[in-house]
Amino acid sequence: MSSLDTAGTKRSSRRLLAANAWLVFTFLYVPIAVLVVFSFNDSERVNVWQGLSPRWYGEALGNTQVVGALRVSLVVAFTSTIVSTVLGTAVALALDRYRFKGRRALDGTVYLPIVIPDITMAVMLLVFFAEAFKLIDAFGPRLTLGVTTVALSHIAFNISFVAVVVRARLDQFDRTLEEAARDLYATPWRTFRRVTLPLIAPGIAAGALLALTLSLDDVVISSFTAGPGATTLPVYVFSSIRQGVTPELNAISTLMLAASITLVVASLALQRPRSITP
């Protein structure tokens, strides 16, 4: 190693790595740039350029189905994020802190929804809902798939993602800080609120953001568990393909992109002053 480690090879390897970084950056962002540019296309067709115009933004926001689908998406995303963040964090804490019966089994299976393919999960959930509804049907009320089942499904896969992210944070956790708090006569609840929670907050925030993104992004599971009146935006976009794609889809995607960027920037800004590295 040392014999090769001359200034020349160092410089060329640095250049190579820098070039690679730029290539990766281009690879990631050029399609997004194209998407944004074409959202201002005046043409009826997505890949036929006919001049600059913001008309598709107006059309997208004036399309009641798009707005309806957006509403469903947001309701599902926020509900599932809040519920799964609370439950996922609780699971991570339980697995990290306590020894209980079935802990190892739970520890192993909490990763399962991350590992198994979406389509398998989607089929499982659909069959589960079908069977459960059949059972409930026998007692009277007829249930149908809808916004609730989509939200439940998203909670189901998001719990795992949140739990895994929060656990990673807990792994680096300095337990002596909690012990110090207890030595100073802090109650367990107070210790949790004033010491534990602030320390793992970046992990929780990261988990919640991941959950939000995954929920807004999901097509396969949503399309299998959706029922009447529960078309989410990605499912709507995907279904529109059969009738041909208009720049309206670009406009919608650009708006979603802007929203996600705002969210990420906001969360980074929120995290910075508070982030205490253990």
Next chain:
Amino acid sequence: MTDSASTRGRLRRSRWLAVTVVAVLLLAACGDGDDASEAAATTAAAADAGDAGDAAAADDGCEPGETDGDLAFYNWADYIDEELLVAFEEESGISVDYSVYESNEQMLTKVESGAAIYDLVVPSDYMVALMISEDLLLPLEFDALPNAANIDDAWDNPPFDPDHRFHVAYQWGTTGIGMTYDMLDTLGGESSWAVIFDAETAALVPGDISMLDDAPEAVSAALKYLGYSITEVIESGNEEAVREAGALLKATNDRLLKYDSVTFGDDLVNGEVDVAHGWSGGFAQAFFETDAYETHVYTIPIEGGVRWVDTMAIPHNSDNVCSAHAMINFLLDAENGAALTNYTYYGSPNTAATPFILEEILDDPGIYPPPEVYARLELIPQMGDLGLIVQDMLTEAKS
């Protein structure tokens, strides 16, 4: 983590996935032998409880325009003018829960599971046959559909529902070849599948060629070129002919730029391809919206092509059968039927609607082919056991 996130977005090919799922559900249903008795028990329980719900309503029959609750309408995306939904809500006083699907198979999965309760769905021809064979559709009450008389006699008793009990036609279209007028002149003014399948003729194409990424369509096109009748081949289970078509597809593969079912119209207008196999409505939309009508044309080859029809039908577990009939009757109205076509650029099966349809649509031979061309079109029948072989043919051709 980011990997899983992007994988989520990447799962697009939902069609074969949907087929897999259907298979899984079927297996589940087979394993569950007492399904029927369970269903019977449920019905009995409902009857015991004095439930005057859907079962009773179905017995009494629905009056034209009668409604019995909000309508859950499950349709292809972008396949109806929203103003029609609003107009129906105003006229009937009920609200419409409108949701969309992207493939027949996806809709089938939902209806088959029984977990999603839809009142009205829009299956294509072959899917109607499949759903009838699995008891997934309720017979329609034509007494509640006086406007069904508006449907052209040509749509009576189609092969996928011979007694015409379970469906009424919604919109129809054809599959053929889109090209430039220059190309059509080069071919001597007559379109032929040879422009794709015959090496010498295909050599005349200045640029590239694309075909639909859809096994039944691709195999049907090859069968037509080889001179077969699609109906005869499928109904007689002529596996040899299907394999011959597959071999032809494989031999053609190198000539194609790509298999594409989404942007074929745009690609043709853009000049990315000069000859494209595709659906009438896709070309019509691309041509109308970019004023490419002067230069480009959709043709039905001399050997014949495929026609298809999407239909309205009521799923087995519908809660609001009368509302569904009210909506069907509403859409079969002359002006409403025309509004459908003026929005989708697909053909209307509704003869009474003709005076209200835009001239540019009526005059387009690509949407409304003249009778002698229409006679060369065939419906793709339900494939049954041949379906898997047909799928294999396209997969092999691509490999």
